[in-house]
Amino acid sequence: MIEDTHVMDAPPEGAGADWTVPQDWAHYTPQDHATWNTLFARQAKLLPGRASDAYLRGLDVLKLSKPGIPDFEELSERLMTLTGWQVVAVPGLVPDDVFFDHMANRRFVAGNFIRRPDQLDYLQEPDVFHDVFGHVPMLADPVFADYLEAYGRGGQRALGLDALKYLGRLYWYTVEFGLIAEPEGLRIYGSGIVSSYAESRFALDDPSPNRIAFDLARVMRTEYRIDDFQQNYFVIPSFDELLRVTVETDFAPLYEQLKAKPDVPVAEILPEDEVLTRGTQDYARAKA
Ligand SMILES: [Fe+2]
Numbered sequence: 001m002i003e004d005t006h007v008m009d010a011p012p013e014g015a016g017a018d019w020t021v022p023q024d025w026a027h028y029t030p031q032d033h034a035t036w037n038t039l040f041a042r043q044a045k046l047l048p049g050r051a052s053d054a055y056l057r058g059l060d061v062l063k064l065s066k067p068g069i070p071d072f073e074e075l076s077e078r079l080m081t082l083t084g085w086q087v088v089a090v091p092g093l094v095p096d097d098v099f100f101d102h103m104a105n106r107r108f109v110a111g112n113f114i115r116r117p118d119q120l121d122y123l124q125e126p127d128v129f130h131d132v133f134g135h136v137p138m139l140a141d142p143v144f145a146d147y148l149e150a151y152g153r154g155g156q157r158a159l160g161l162d163a164l165k166y167l168g169r170l171y172w173y174t175v176e177f178g179l180i181a182e183p184e185g186l187r188i189y190g191s192g193i194v195s196s197y198a199e200s201r202f203a204l205d206d207p208s209p210n211r212i213a214f215d216l217a218r219v220m221r222t223e224y225r226i227d228d229f230q231q232n233y234f235v236i237p238s239f240d241e242l243l244r245v246t247v248e249t250d251f252a253p254l255y256e257q258l259k260a261k262p263d264v265p266v267a268e269i270l271p272e273d274e275v276l277t278r279g280t281q282d283y284a285r286a287k288a
Contacts, residue, residue, distance in 0.1 A: 012091050019098050023072045023089040023112045032114045033068040039120060039129050040065070042197055050204055051194050052180050052187040054144060054239060058137025069114060070132055079136070083145035087136060092125065097159060103152025108139060121198060124227065134191030135175070143239040144189075148175070150246050163255040166220040173219045174242060179203065179211065179235045186211065186235060186276075202229050208283035210267065211235055213274035216245050217254060222264045231267040231284050235276055 011019045044065065048056065062078050064070060076086040088102065089112040102109050110131035115123045123130070138144045151171065158167040177190040186204055193199045203209070206229075212218075214234040222232060236242045264270065267281055 008092070008095075015091055018102070019090050019094045020088045020109070021091050021112065025069070025071045028069050028114070031117065035114050035117055035120070036069045036129060037067055038117075039195075040133065043133065043195065043200070046197065046200055047194060049184075050188055050200055052182060052189040054141040055137050055187075055189050055194060058140035061140050062137060064133065064137065069128055072110070072112075075132070075136065079139055082140050083142055085139045085145055085148075087132065087139075096155065096164060100152045100155030100159070103148055104156055105152070106145070106149055108135060108148075110135070121196075130191060130195045134195035137194075138175075138189060138191070141239065143243050147239065147243045147246060150243065151175070154246070154251060157251065158255070161252055161255055163251070163258075166255055166258050167251075169220050169222055169224065170216070170246075172224050173222065173232075173234045174214075174236065177203070177224075177230050177233060178214075179233045180239070181235050181237055181276075199229055202283075203233055206283060207277075207280045209233055209277075209281075210269060210275065210279040211277040212269070213237075213276060214242070215274075216249060217258065218264070218270065218273065220254075220258055221261060223266050225266055228287065229283060231279065231281065 011017060015021045044059075047059075059065070061082065062075060072087045072089055076088075079085045079087065083106075085106045085108060087110050088107050090109045092111065094102075094109060099109060108131075111125070111127050113127055114129060115127045126134075139148065151167075155164075155167055158164050175190060176192040178188075179193075180187050180189050188194055188200060188203055193203045209230055210232045212232060212234055214236045219234050224230065224232075267279070267284060269275060269278065
C-alpha cells in the first residue's frame with residue numbers, strides 16, 4: 001500500500017537498513033493464530049466463484065490453508081520455486097523508495113502483526129492477514145509476479161518524475177482493488193477486496209459502485225477512498241493485458257499529459273469510459 005500516513009523517517013530499532021525485521025513467528029500468541037484461522041475460514045468459504053482463478057490457484061499451491069499465521073520463510077521457499085518472489089517482514093508502512101526497491105527485486109514487504117479480535121472487519125493499516133492472505137497468492141501467478149516487479153521498477157522511475165500520485169492510483173485500482181473479466185463473469189483479484197468479508201461481496205454484487213473497463217490513463221487520473229468501500233472498480237480483461245500495457249507504455253510522457261488534466265473525482269463517469277455497470281451510488285449517498 002502506498003499511503004503517506006504513519007511512515008517513519010528511518011528504520012526503527014531492530015530493523016535492518018532495508019527496513020526488514022525478522023517475522024519472529026514464535027512470538028505469535030494462540031490468540032493471534034486463532035484470529036488468522038477465523039479470518040481464513042470466513043474468506044475461504046466466500047471466495048470460490050468470486051475470486052479470480054489465479055488467486056485461488058495461488059492459495060492452493062502455496063498451501064495457505066495450513067492452520068495458523070504462515071511462516072514467511074516457508075512461504076518464501078514455495079514462492080521462490082514458483083516465481084522467484086519472497087515475503088519479507090517490515091514493522092509497518094515503509095518509505096516509497098524502500099517499498100519500490102523491494103518490489104523491483106521481487107521481495108514483497110508484509111506487516112508481521114495481526115489485527116485484534118475486535119478488528120476483524122476493519123483495519124486501515126495493512127496487517128499480516130491483508131498482506132499475506134490478500135497479496136501473496138497473486139505472487140504465485142507468473143504474469144502477475146512480472147507485473148509487480150515491473151511496477152516496482154516503474155515506482156523507482158516515478159520518484160524522480162514527481163509522479164507518485166499517478167502510479168499510486170494504478171496500484172490502488174489493480175493490486176489493491178482490481179476486478180478481472182473471466183469467462184464465467186467478473187472476479188476479484190485485488191488484495192483489499194479478497195481479504196475483506198464485506199467488500200468481496202460489495203465489489204461484485206452491490207448495485208452502488210461503477211464497474212468500468214480498465215484504461216491506464218483513466219485509472220491514473222482517478223482519486224480514491226482509503227476509508228470505505230470503493231465507488232469505482234476497474235476491470236482488466238486479463239493479467240497478460242495488464243502486464244503488456246504496463247511494460248509497453250512510456251510513462252514519462254504520459255505523466256506529463258496527466259499533469260495537464262484535472263483529476264477525476266471518485267464516482268464520476270467520463271464520456272469515453274466503457275462502463276460495465278453504472279453504479280447507483282446509493283451506498284455512498286446513504287453514508288453522506
Ligand atoms: Fe495492500
